[in-house]
Structure formats: structure tokens, C-alpha cells
Amino acid sequence: MVPASAGLQISTLGSHGKDFRTSILRMTLMSLLEVSLLHSPSTPPS
Incomplete structure (x- = not known):
């Protein structure tokens, strides 16, 4: 199972990947x- 926080981190990395x-x-x-x-x-x- 994937914790909910992992999805949040992935979406955050997607939007702020460069930084x-x-x-x-x-x-x-x-x-x-x-x-x-x-x-x-x-x-x-x-």
C-alpha cells in the first residue's frame, strides 16, 4: 500500500522538481x- 503522504510528495516534486x-x-x-x-x-x- 502507498501512504497518502507519498502521493502528496510526488505531486509536490512534479510541480517543484527543478527547485x-x-x-x-x-x-x-x-x-x-x-x-x-x-x-x-x-x-x-x-
Whole structure:
């Protein structure tokens, strides 16, 4: 069975899909940047 909230989320993603993808992309890029800054051995200490 599919909960009623799932249908609401699907319709919301349909109408605001671009904003949702943009926010996901932004969060992904920020997390990747954070990981690369934290774990990059070639980064000299400031």
C-alpha cells in the first residue's frame, strides 16, 4: 500500500522538481567540497 503522504510528495516534486533538484545538487556539492577539504592531504595548514 502507498501512504497518502507519498502521493502528496510526488505531486509536490512534479510541480517543484527543478527547485528540488537544485537544492539536492547544492547539498551534494557542498558535502563533496567539505569532504575534499577535510581529507585532502595536499592542503597546507592555514
